[in-house]
Amino acid sequence: MSTAIVVGAGIGGVIAAVALQRRGWQVTVLERAPELGEVGAGISVWPSAVAVLEELGVKGVEKASVQAKPAGMRKPDGRWVVGAADLGMELPVMIHRAQLHDLITAEFGPAVTVRTGYDVRTVTQDVDGVTVNGELRAELLVAADGIRSVVRGALYPQYAGPRYSGFTAYRGIADVDLDDGGGETWGRGQLFGFARLIDGRFYWYGTANRPAGTKSEPTVFESWHDPLPRLIAGSEKILQNDIYDLTLPLVPFVQGRVVLLGDAAHAMTPNLGRGACSAIEDAGALARHLGRTSDLSAALTAYDAERRPATTKLVKRSRSVGRLGQTENPVLCTIRDALFAVGGKLVALRARR
Template identity: 85%
Template sequence: MSTAIVVGAGIGGVTAAVALQRRDWQVTVLERTPELGEVGAGISVWPSAVAVLEQLGVEGLEKASIPAQPAGMRKPDGRWVVKAADLGVEIPVMIHRAQLHDLITAEFGPAVTVRPGYDVRTIEQDTKTVTVNGELRADLLVAADGIRSVVRKTLYPQYAGPRYSGFTAYRGIADVDLDDGGGETWGRGQLFGFARLIDGRFYWYGTANQPAGAQSGPTVFASWHDPIPRLIAGSEKVLHNDIYDLTLPLVPFAQGRIALLGDAAHAMAPNLGRGACSAIEDADALARHLGSMAGSLGSADGLAAALTAYDAERRPATTKLVKRSRGLGRVAQTENPVVCTLRDGLFAVGGKLVSLRGRK
């Protein structure tokens, strides 16, 4: 049986473990924190990622329903710019990160071993094995250890790595009673969004331009339209994180017997809501390419061919997402009043054109 070490037990790492397990791999998952689990708030799971999880046997991801009330883009005073129904956009499943993590790890079987509280210090590889800390050996190592990946730094020490986006983010979960379809509100250098989770609570997030490391709170949104102040006030805890993505061009996702996955490979700004979904899709692609080369994985050439195919599929796709997320972030966070007016007008006209086209 082929063996793999997965470094990092976030969404991408545990999905990779399940995907490899279903291909008859023996998997060891290493997690530096003392307990397995996810922190954070809500997450959007788009149809492509939902399909992957369903194929892996993950249950409990209810299909998203169309909100009873309008959703879309608004101005800080509450006026609509464009409604989601006019754009005909896809609707993702909205779920808490911890709940999604639990649903995925529920699929762990005897082939998956988890070692929490394990700190990866050294990684070595040769033509036959990859070794972690001089003691754990496997045929393959999957680096799912996040944007500040130790594995990526080991493989590519000259790579610039994370870059600050220019804005910070606040996130929370509000257990409030709202009759609102949600969406996003775009201001000048600030943005606020919210959506109902499948458990009935509301996930919200706000972003604001400011220097990295500045200590602040979401008070800038106190004067914005209802229900934004109520969502913030109804949150027991508010998370605050500066937003980084990875420098372009991205490094190769494979080197020798090591594959990069998720934020370790392609951390992106959250503007498209595709980061975790991309990690899920990485896991599926990696397992699929390894499966297609199952008969030759015993040789270094067979494994190299599988990982080369994985890199060829996923690096171009995720590079586009990093660029699109970064570009949308620049548009959303602009402080220029003229550009903001033009931006909102273009969204409004675009929504009307899409709506008219849909009625033909």
């Protein structure tokens, strides 16, 4: 049986392990954290990623999630920019991260071994295989060790890596009683979004321009329209993450027998809600290419040729949407909101024809 090591057990690492297992590989997952899990926040999963999860045999995603509603976009005072009419747009499902992680790891069979509390410090390779920390060996290594990937750093020491976006993100899960479809509210230099989860609670996120490394509270939203202040007040815990993406051009996702996957390869700002979805699609592509040929090098080359251009586009688009959402220029904000309003009407008109 072919052997693989997966570094990192975030969403990218665990779905990569399932994908390799489905192709008949013996997989060892190495995770630095003392136990498996995900943070307390929601996540949007787009139809293309749901399709890959199904293809890889991950069951129950639809049941554990709520179809996002075409809820539109508001101004901080609550006025609609684009209404809640059905715009005929493709929409994601919303799920709790821990639930998605659990659904994926539930598919681990005897071919997958997980070692938690294991810190990968060195990776070396020769023609026959890859060695981790001078002690573990496999034919293939999938680096799913996140935006600050140690493995990527070893492969490409000159690469600039993470780039600060200029904004921080707050996230929470609120236990409040609401009759609101959710959606996003865009202000000047800040935006806020929320959506219902399957258990009736609400996942929310907000962003604000801040210098990197500044601990802050989402107080800027206290004066925004109902129910935003209630969502924040109704959350037991608020997460704060400064938002980074990876410097463009991205490095090649494959070097010899080492493959980069997920944020290690293409971390993007969360403005399109596509980072984890892309990790899932990476895993689907890896499984597909490994299934097409027994030539490992050819399969990995095909993986890089498919995934690097696709995710480069998403990194660029996420960055652009992030800039638009975080602009503090009042003229640009007015033009932006007007364009969204007109765009929304055109889409609605076309959908009615």
